[in-house]
Amino acid sequence: MQSRSVIVVGAGIVGCTVAYELARSGASVHVIETRAPGQGATRASAGILAPFIEGHGSTLLRGLGKRSLDLYDPFIAQLRRDSNHPLIYRRNGTFELAFSTADVTRLGELASLLADRGVGGSWIEPPQFPNYEPAASPAALGALLIPSHGFVGVTSLTLAAAAAAENFGARFTMETGAIRIVPIDDGRVGVHTPQLKLDADRVVLAAGSWSSQITVEGVDAIPVTPIRGQLIQLQADAGAIERVVWGPDGYLVPWPDGSVLVGSTVEDVGFDESHTADAVQRLHEVAAGLVPRLAAAEISSVRTGLRPKGPDDVPILGRSRVIPGLVYATAHYRNGVLLTPLTVQLVRALVFDCAADPALADLDPSRLGVRL
Numbered sequence: 329m330q331s332r333s334v335i336v337v338g339a340g341i342v343g344c345t346v347a348y349e350l351a352r353s354g355a356s357v358h359v360i361e362t363r364a365p366g367q368g369a370t371r372a373s374a375g376i377l378a379p380f381i382e383g384h385g386s387t388l389l390r391g392l393g394k395r396s397l398d399l400y401d402p403f404i405a406q407l408r409r410d411s412n413h414p415l416i417y418r419r420n421g422t423f424e425l426a427f428s429t430a431d432v433t434r435l436g437e438l439a440s441l442l443a444d445r446g447v448g449g450s451w452i453e454p455p456q457f458p459n460y461e462p463a464a465s466p467a468a469l470g471a472l473l474i475p476s477h478g479f480v481g482v483t484s485l486t487l488a489a490a491a492a493a494e495n496f497g498a499r500f501t502m503e504t505g506a507i508r509i510v511p512i513d514d515g516r517v518g519v520h521t522p523q524l525k526l527d528a529d530r531v532v533l534a535a536g537s538w539s540s541q542i543t544v545e546g547v548d549a550i551p552v553t554p555i556r557g558q559l560i561q562l563q564a565d566a567g568a569i570e571r572v573v574w575g576p577d578g579y580l581v582p583w584p585d586g587s588v589l590v591g592s593t594v595e596d597v598g599f600d601e602s603h604t605a606d607a608v609q610r611l612h613e614v615a616a617g618l619v620p621r622l623a624a625a626e627i628s629s630v631r632t633g634l635r636p637k638g639p640d641d642v643p644i645l646g647r648s649r650v651i652p653g654l655v656y657a658t659a660h661y662r663n664g665v666l667l668t669p670l671t672v673q674l675v676r677a678l679v680f681d682c683a684a685d686p687a688l689a690d691l692d693p694s695r696l697g698v699r700l
């Protein structure tokens with residue numbers, strides 16, 4: 329494999345894991361970030377790995393999510409070895425509660441679809457809840473258990489990837505962001521920050537919601553918009569829930585320390601990263617609706633992040649037509665964590681000019697009808 333120098337713009341989960349994969353593959357990697365690793369959408373993420381819930385009815389997202397989920401076990405094993413960091417990673421399923429006959433029908437149809445695809449999924453009647461989630465609401469009419477789903481600690485994963493990237497020689501420059509990306513005559517790509525003028529064989533643009541704020545010479549604005557998500561953490565008694573519990577208005581994630589994450593809002597409010605009282609109240613109600621004993625739990629923290637959303641909710645991942653050395657890896661919206669192992673594989677193929685992966689045809693920026 330040819331040696332490559334690569335600048336990665338942005339140190340969220342996408343930037344850090346891409347930096348790790350590229351450095352591990354022999355590239356000379358330099359990451360630049362306006363804040364510190366994992367401080368964008370990544371810090372708020374619930375880390376749920378659930379393509380058959382979060383696919384939101386999109387066959388494409390479900391397929392990509394399933395493929396990425398299948399890569400998760402080896403990805404985590406490798407990262408544990410290379411970083412020597414503890415990682416929170418559980419594959420003990422999701423438990424999606426139905427509260428109406430419409431939910432029962434929808435989840436029943438999903439169970440049949442999963443059976444057709446060879447993915448396990450079982451319908452659990454309320455009398456069986458004590459065997460799975462004893463604290464789940466008795467008002468539920470049943471639940472769909474999808475055993476292959478799970479969750480990962482997103483901050484720990486991101487920091488582990490940054491550490492592993494550094495172990496393979498990657499450099500991180502924090503508190504300086506790209507303001508401009510420019511082509512250079514010999515095919516290299518330049519990245520300007522307020523303080524530095526850098527260049528490399530390849531640049532990977534992984535600045536999440538902020539990708540559209542970086543000027544790329546000769547291309548249109550990247551169509552990525554921030555969608556705020558708020559999430560609360562409750563100090564529950566240990567073992568309140570065993571696995572991710574999902575409902576019509578939100579979800580719960582059991583943290584190993586006994587706390588429970590409750591998510592999440594979906595708000596179109598620009599680049600505003602503040603927490604709001606109404607969101608906290610709504611999320612508390614979501615928690616109590618799914619697991620009534622959480623009504624009395626103390627709120628220990630609130631997290632907010634800006635999900636990077638593209639026009640069709642599908643990531644923008646591919647080479648620029650205008651600056652061939654520039655690779656976009658952004659717009660992962662609600663599935664950035666789930667899609668991480670697949671993303672790093674695809675970016676690696678683009679950076680090292682490997683054979684085209686069929687998934688890239690669906691993710692290529694050219695589909696958007698703007699000059700990128």
Ligand SMILES: Cc1cc2nc3c(=O)[nH]c(=O)nc-3n(C[C@H](O)[C@H](O)[C@H](O)COP(=O)(O)OP(=O)(O)OC[C@H]3O[C@@H](n4cnc5c(N)ncnc54)[C@H](O)[C@@H]3O)c2cc1C
Nearest residue numbers: 338340342368369370373376505506536557633664665666
């Ligand atoms: C509440 C919430 C819950 C979520 N839950 C899930 C979930 O359960 N499962 C799932 O798969 N996904 C989930 N997501 C989505 C997931 O978190 C995102 O898709 C993912 O974090 C995007 O990662 P990223 O690295 O692209 O962006 P970010 O994490 O936003 O990282 C971008 C980085 O770029 C930096 N940056 C900005 N401007 C510049 C610049 N000019 N130069 C250099 N760096 C710059 C930023 O500071 C930031 O660190 C959730 C998101 C939210 C908000």
